[in-house]
Amino acid sequence: MKEKPKLQGRIISATVSRKADRWFVSVCVERKIPAPSHVTGPRIGVDLGIKSLAFFSDGTKIENPQALVKKLQKLKRLSQQVSRKKKGSHNRRKAIIRLARLYWRISNIRMDVIHKLTTYLAKNHSQIVIENLCVKGLMKNKRLSRAIADVGFNEFRRQLEYKTKWYGSEVIIVSQFFPSSKRCSRCGHTKDELSLSERVFNCDECGLQLDRDENAAKNLVAACWAETINACLETGGYRSSLDQCLSMTQEPNTTKT
Numbered sequence: 001m002k003e004k005p006k007l008q009g010r011i012i013s014a015t016v017s018r019k020a021d022r023w024f025v026s027v028c029v030e031r032k033i034p035a036p037s038h039v040t041g042p043r044i045g046v047d048l049g050i051k052s053l054a055f056f057s058d059g060t061k062i063e064n065p066q067a068l069v070k071k072l073q074k075l076k077r078l079s080q081q082v083s084r085k086k087k088g089s090h091n092r093r094k095a096i097i098r099l100a101r102l103y104w105r106i107s108n109i110r111m112d113v114i115h116k117l118t119t120y121l122a123k124n125h126s127q128i129v130i131e132n133l134c135v136k137g138l139m140k141n142k143r144l145s146r147a148i149a150d151v152g153f154n155e156f157r158r159q160l161e162y163k164t165k166w167y168g169s170e171v172i173i174v175s176q177f178f179p180s181s182k183r184c185s186r187c188g189h190t191k192d193e194l195s196l197s198e199r200v201f202n203c204d205e206c207g208l209q210l211d212r213d214e215n216a217a218k219n220l221v222a223a224c225w226a227e228t229i230n231a232c233l234e235t236g237g238y239r240s241s242l243d244q245c246l247s248m249t250q251e252p253n254t255t256k257t
């Protein structure tokens with residue numbers, strides 16, 4: 001390498017890759033780092049949405065940059081330009097590079113948002129509760145698939161898992177079968193049906209009206225540990241499990257028994 005890199009530790013490997021028309025080298029090093037001190041912040045539930053990027057159980061809403069949607073028109077135009085150029089021509093090669101650059105730009109916008117979000121969560125919250133979404137299953141839904149790919153569910157989870165290890169927090173994954181969206185976060189009433197177009201959760205039992213994703217996030221943080229909830233659901237006591245979970249929220253040092 002021409003530049004003297006500021007690398008600490010023993011170099012393990014180097015990987016050369018090409019993105020659009022640029023070359024990159026990533027160097028893997030091994031070094032000892034001190035064990036992280038435990039993050040003392042509150043527990044938080046995060047529900048990843050389609051319309052907005054994420055909803056936190058404390059009511060915070062993170063807007064989706066809609067990177068792909070915004071650039072979609074341009075993407076369409078550039079793709080057309082590629083297909084119109086004569087195969088093997090110099091102009092076609094130039095058009096392909098322009099298209100690749102746009103794809104790269106879109107993925108950078110997406111990654112930037114996800115990185116900021118996961119860093120914030122891992123640094124400021126002792127426990128982050130997320131749902132184990134079956135992304136592959138959702139991707140089969142054609143109308144949803146572009147939005148889901150754009151949000152980057154898998155990437156979000158991957159980053160959260162390694163960053164919580166870095167900063168000393170914990171990620172808790174709640175079973176995808178936990179009815180976070182259909183359940184009322186106030187009274188525990190579960191709806192039989194909730195279509196994706198219903199953006200506001202209306203409880204038939206207690207009259208709660210809440211944004212669909214905020215309701216789901218609140219349910220996630222109450223779920224705490226999937227095992228606890230499952231055990232409680234089997235005995236039919238959602239209310240008591242909720243109270244139990246809320247009391248755990250106040251005492252973050254309670255052991256997981």
Ligand SMILES: [Zn+2]
Pocket residue numbers: 184185186187188189203204205206207208
């Ligand atoms: Zn209710």
